[in-house]
Each structure stands twice: as C-alpha cells, then as structure tokens.
Amino acid sequence: MSAVAHAPQDGPHHGPQDGHAPDQSKRDFLKLVAASSAAIGVGALAWPLVDSMNPSSDVLALSSVEFDLAPVPVGQAVTVVWRGKPIFVRHRSAEEIKTAEGVKLADLSDPASDDSRVKAGEAQWLVVVGICTHLGCVPLGNKPTDNRGDFGGWFCPCHGSQYDVSGRVRHGPAPANLPVPPYAFMSPSRIKIG
C-alpha cells in the first residue's frame, strides 16, 4: 500500500460530511468487496480443474454389474469386479447360516445381526466388498484351499484380521465388518450390484 491510501488524516476531504471516519470505512468496504470478488473469481476458475479429477461420465456409467448366481455351488465363493473392487459372493450352507445367526451381538466388535447383512429369504447368498477394512488388502477364503481363519469366513494375510461367514470382523486390527454393497435380486438366480 502506498502512502496515498492512508492520507485521510491530514487535510479536509471532499467525501462524506462527518470527517474521515466514514471515508475510511468506505475504503475498507471497497477493499473487502474487491478482495472477495477476486476470491470468488479464482474459486470459480479453480473448481473445473478440481472437479476434472472426480470420476468422469464413462467411469460412472460402469457403476453397476449383473451376476449370474446359478453356477456357484453351495459352500463356495466367487469374486466379481465392481467399480474396480473385488466383491465376494458366497453360497452359504444351511449349517453356516445357522452358525452366523447364532453369534451373540455382544461378542462382536462391530455388532450386526446376520439377517441385516443378507436379503430376506435369500440368506444363502452373502454379498460383501472383499476389501479388508483395516488397510485395504483382499482377504483370503474364496478358494477351497485358502486359509479361512478360525471363524470359517475370510482371513486377511496382511495383518491377520479374521472375518466370519457373515463377513463380520471377529479378530485382528480391522475396525469394521466387510461392507455390504448395494445390490438387488433381479431373479432368484441373478443379482445386480450397484
């Protein structure tokens, strides 16, 4: 700022009648308005740059996949890719469902009942996002030869988290259950994820 900006102290002014105070506040107001307009302008220019990093239309267009359940035998699980992430689809046996439903909520670190994690009447199908809630590894347990951990679900090789047949965390550093993605049954043997 040059000295000119602070001149009002000396000499009479041709501004408002009551001395330099209103003139000074008018100047402050003008500065504030100018600075805020500039800030809004820069923000408006910056937004397209930032938003271009968000998912593009072609990426969003791929946000649902359909999957045929018929080939999955009881006791086995398969991995479906949805939005670049692995989705575990597991065909659970009646015994596994019974075990999952029998667990007391008090024993769980992230309490959730088994029926809150499946669709009503379709309890044999468990659909969860196959990404450990600890630090993002893909847990083992889909292949029959995999280590499924002590609870018969999934075992994460990175830091030893264990999930049960309902995809709930039972042991290890993971803070939450494997999330259930949005999905719906299109027919008894076909689901649409996303």
Place this chain on the structure above:
Amino acid sequence: MAGLHKSEFSNPVINWVDTRLPIFTMMQKEYGVFPTPKNFNYFWNFGALAMINLVVMIATGIFLAMNYTANVAMAFDSVERITRDVNYGWLLRNVHANGASMFFIIVYIHMFRGMYYGSYKKPRELLWMIGVVILLLMMATAFMGYVLPWGQMSYWGATVITNLFSAIPVVGESIVILLWGGFSVDNATLNRFFSLHYLMPFLITGVVFLHVAALHITGSNNPLGIDVKSEKDTLPFHPYYTIKDAVGMCVYLLVFAVLVFFAPDYLGHADNYIPANPLVTPAHIVPEWYFLPFYAILRSVPSKLGGVILMFGSIAILFVLPWLDTSPVRSAKFRPIYRQLMYVFVIVCVVLGMAGGKPAEGIWVVIGRVCTAYYFLHFLVILPILGKLERPLPLPESISNPVLTRMGGGPLPGGAYAKPMEKQ
C-alpha cells in the same frame, strides 16, 4: 555476504520468514513500491497478460495430462473422452487450445510494442534477446502440443515440421530419424513430444523469470522512450499498475471467454477431427494461424534449404535487432519516418500470415515473395540506414515535462503541460 536480513514487516510470522529468506521484502521491492514510469499506455499490459496466460496454460495442461494417453492407438480417443466424459474436460481442453492462440496474440502485440517504442535498445538489449528465446520456446511448445490430439493436422504438421531438418546437407536425414525415433512420425515421436511438451513450459517459466529479473534491473521503457530522470517520473507499481493490469486482464478474459464459449474451434482445422492416417495427407495442409507468416516465408523460396534458412533466419534476425537499429532515439513517437515504416512492417507481417494461409499458387506466391523480401529489407537495410538519415523530433526533457508541439516548439508556458498528463 552471509547474514540475516533486517526485515521491516511488523507481522511476526512474516518477519520471521523474511529475516531468514527475504522474499516478502523482495516482492514489496519488485512489485509493491517498484518505481514504474508514470506514462504507460495499455500496450504495457501485455507482459503481465502473457504471464497470466502462461499460468493458465500450465494449470489447464497439468489437469489435461491426467486424462491424456500418449499412444498412437489411444491419443485421439483420449482427447475425445476429455471433451465428452471428463468433468469440465470440454472447458479445460478449449481453454488450453485457445489459450495457445491467446498467448501468441499477446506475445506478438508485446513484441510489436517493443519495436514501436524501441524497447530493445540500450540498455535493454539482453532483455529483448531473452524475450526472443521465450518466443522460440513457445513456438516449440505450441508445435508439439498441436501434435498430441493425433488428428490428421497433428500428424501431418509433425511430419512437415520435422522434415524441415532434412534440408540440412549431409546429416539432415539422420537428424530427422533421430527426432522421429523411427522411420516416420509414430508412437516414439508422440511419446517424446508429450514429454517435451510437458517440460518446456517450465523452461519458459525459468526464462520468464530471467526476463523479469533483467527488466527490473533496467526498469521499464515507456511510450516516450526517454529515461526516467527523477522520482517525479514514476509511480509505485502497486496500486497504480496492478490496477491498470487488472483492467487489461478483464478485457483479455472477455476475449478469451468469447473464443472458448462461442467459437472454440474457430481457430482450429476441421481436419484435426479425423484421426491421424499416415497414408493420406489432407488436401490443404497449413499450420496454426500463429505460424502462418513463417510458413509463408518458408514457401516463398523455391529451394528447400533456402526456405528453411530464411524461415529460421526471420526469427534469428530478431536477436540482433538491437544492433541493426542504429537510431539512438527509442520511441517511434519522435521518429516520423520510422513510425510510418513500423505500420508498414506490421501490415507486411499480417499479409505474410494471410499468404501463408492460402494455397501456394497464383497471386499469393507473388505477394508472399514481396512481403518476405520486405521483411528482411526492414531489418537489414531500412533500420541501419534510417537511423543515420532520419531527423528525429526533439525529445522531451523528462516524462513529467513532455514536449507537446510536434515540430519542436521549445519550452512551453508553466501550466500548459500539466493538464494532459493528469489523464495518463
């Protein structure tokens, strides 16, 4: 000399930083209180505008590069995807593509300004030469950027421009193969052009820094072309010229916005929306508008090597302009003949651009040749001789004391010259 800087900033955080690294003091000195001639006209906006344009190009370019694929099989589609699918991709692409045109408009006006007001003369010769280096870097960057969308014009532009080097005797062919990384413009060429296109703006930024540093040693020239004599002749850069530059910036953004939003493809070529085809050359191949005058010079010589030499010579000659112009008077305002010839020179450059855009046949060949001859005549004959023969008008005593009468009326009565200066 080692030692802490004695900072005058009262804010304790700024003071702490400034004591150890006096960037705040430097900014205050170079852009705050920097004494600037008080008689600038709006032609002195174009340096700041070029700086803004460079920032716009780098910002949009970085985000475009996040979505661009430098592969011959995917480049064209990735650019179309940017336009159609990426959020605001159409805006980024149009701002970047038209930003190149805006950049050249600004820089050409900036250069004509320098020529008209003799800004290249002592002591600003090096400042001018650094500017010519920036122009060369800009041309290389713009050319390689135009190749990236991998349309027909991209491909054939790359082929023609790289083939210029084949005119060099003996080693020409080897150089072209080296540039291509193969035996034609292909994937290797596209990849290296992308790499260099990303690199060169940062080189430009570095050279712009030198340009500004040199400017702040010599100080700015001004429309009268005379040296600053006292503090009375200057104003602090802020707020006087920050505000004046801001006014120019609004006009610049307005023109830019009209191009981007209403005519984004006006300055481009429809053929570049056809994916590159190495087997078919478009019927009428021309470079982007900002290269047309040089293209006209290239075509006006009926010899491959001769055309290439003249084209590069037309820019190289700018390096020695400070020594070709022998007149000690800077501003065309006080050089009646140079002033007229400067207008002729600008018109010749524009006509060269027009000739470069037309098919090389009929009258346009003749026009191109005449203008090419005049272009070199201006630098090599007119400027050296005119400086010796021309009788310049009397120069004002100082910026605050301008001569008002054209034909050297001598000192004027007291109040007579104060009035018009208030308007400046």
